[in-house]
Amino acid sequence: MKENMMAKWQEYKVWISLGVMGLLIGSGLLLVYQPAQAEQVPDVLTLASTKASSKDEVPIAEKASDKVESKPQTIMVDVKGAVEQAGLYELSATSRVADAIDLAGGLTEQADPKSINLAQKLVDEAVVYVATKEEAISVVAASVAPSTSDKETADLVNLNTADASQLQTISGIGAKRAQDIIAYREANGPFKTVDDLNQVSGIGDKTLENLRSYVTVD
Numbered sequence: 001m002k003e004n005m006m007a008k009w010q011e012y013k014v015w016i017s018l019g020v021m022g023l024l025i026g027s028g029l030l031l032v033y034q035p036a037q038a039e040q041v042p043d044v045l046t047l048a049s050t051k052a053s054s055k056d057e058v059p060i061a062e063k064a065s066d067k068v069e070s071k072p073q074t075i076m077v078d079v080k081g082a083v084e085q086a087g088l089y090e091l092s093a094t095s096r097v098a099d100a101i102d103l104a105g106g107l108t109e110q111a112d113p114k115s116i117n118l119a120q121k122l123v124d125e126a127v128v129y130v131a132t133k134e135e136a137i138s139v140v141a142a143s144v145a146p147s148t149s150d151k152e153t154a155d156l157v158n159l160n161t162a163d164a165s166q167l168q169t170i171s172g173i174g175a176k177r178a179q180d181i182i183a184y185r186e187a188n189g190p191f192k193t194v195d196d197l198n199q200v201s202g203i204g205d206k207t208l209e210n211l212r213s214y215v216t217v218d
Helices: 002-069 096-103 148-153 175-188 194-199 204-214
Strands: 074-081 087-092 127-131
Touching: 074 096, 074 204, 087 175, 096 127, 096 148, 127 204, 175 204
Parallel strands: 074 127
Antiparallel strands: 074 087
16 A cells, blocks of 8 residues: 555656646746847837838928929010010020010110120019110110129119219219209108109109119118
């Protein structure tokens, strides 16, 4: 009887030992597997983040191309003076004064070719004015409205502070007209806009257009 009990106990010890070894092996495998799985997670997240950023970049590139394509390719120019058909014309953004004159039907017999620079490049909202021979005006740089950057760098004469000698530095302004400008200023106060020059004796619409880009009231 005692021998049977000892035999059974020995058998139980074997099974218990095998169970403990199984638990130890299982725990070891679990510890090895979990870190390996954790290391793979950042790679998955990185891949997902890369895909998301790639999707976000596409619309930005498309928007940038849309802005480039929407840039105006034409300009509007007002042609006045001694031309066959004065008026408002649409031209290419790379056009010159000669192109605007051609669209306006060319110069009239009374036109003075010396009053314009045919090679001058046009800008949007420019005014091209062709003087007559009677006006005796040399190349009119003012006939084409300068760009914003040109206006900032140009030396404009201030109608409200300039004396007679400064006014006479403007093409088309002599001693008599300079005195008329000063007299108007003293009688009526400072010029509010350049267009007020039209109120000065001897300065009509054509002369005003010639002077516009040389003067300021600021």
